Amino acid sequence: MIPTLRYITKCGETWMASAVQGCKGNLGLDQKSGKGRKIIYQYLFYGSMKIGEPFSTSSEILNAGKLIDVKHLLGKNVHYEFLEDTYAFGFTPGVITAENGEREGDSTDDWDGKLITKNGVVKIEKKSVLVCLEGSPVVNGKTLTRYDYNESTNKTYTIDVKTNGVLALFTVI
């Protein structure tokens, strides 16, 4: 069995990023220490996957190229199956860390996410995270690559997605 590769990183106090890459047929279970799933948005770079609650008759298929709102699975145990070779990114609210460095709890921030695939100007007026997912878009004159990100609460982004750039913008509601 070819193993699934899993990645995660904490980006400050407010959010975390994760990724999973697996082969067709690989199965997995998302349940963070019994507290259920934390991911609220997913983006598949390629492939497709089926996700749902164990023993439930309902499941959904996630396809590549869309930012998918999966908040309805928050806190639930979720199983997944890769229907093709798949590489997926996940956006997760952060954890609150106490002064002694121990995890104190989960962030209560709720986020709205959207993809930016067209040139334009985007004005940010709330706590937001801009993540480069695909291509080499140019933002405020800087060329980004996959997994470059910028955090801001008040900023104007002038975006040129070039030929194949895809950015995700997450904003606290």
Next chain:
Amino acid sequence: MKAIFKIEEHLPDTKQISVKICKAKSHKSIDDYAAKVVTYSDLDLSESGLFVDGLIERHGLKRIESQEDKQPILDSNKGESISGPVVLDDLVGKVIECNHFATRSILKMRRVEL
């Protein structure tokens, strides 16, 4: 555990590489290990990180395990497995064997100022 690899030959016609893999802390030079031909069509070549992780996960770990299995274990390091309830006092002074499972790697996000 840090692993290292060295591609000896690229065979683009068959989408294969001839590659040597071992632990970075091996007491033998990587050049002293045999190269094996592996297919890279199942590896993601869009990013170096995915390529490296995929190569090691799919082709390296078993090979390193096999290399380790061929190494002799010092008598003083020969462990025993345990099961059932943990009684720490019974474990004092014993060598206990365990398996290490890698779970997750760090996703390499890069914060940029815009």
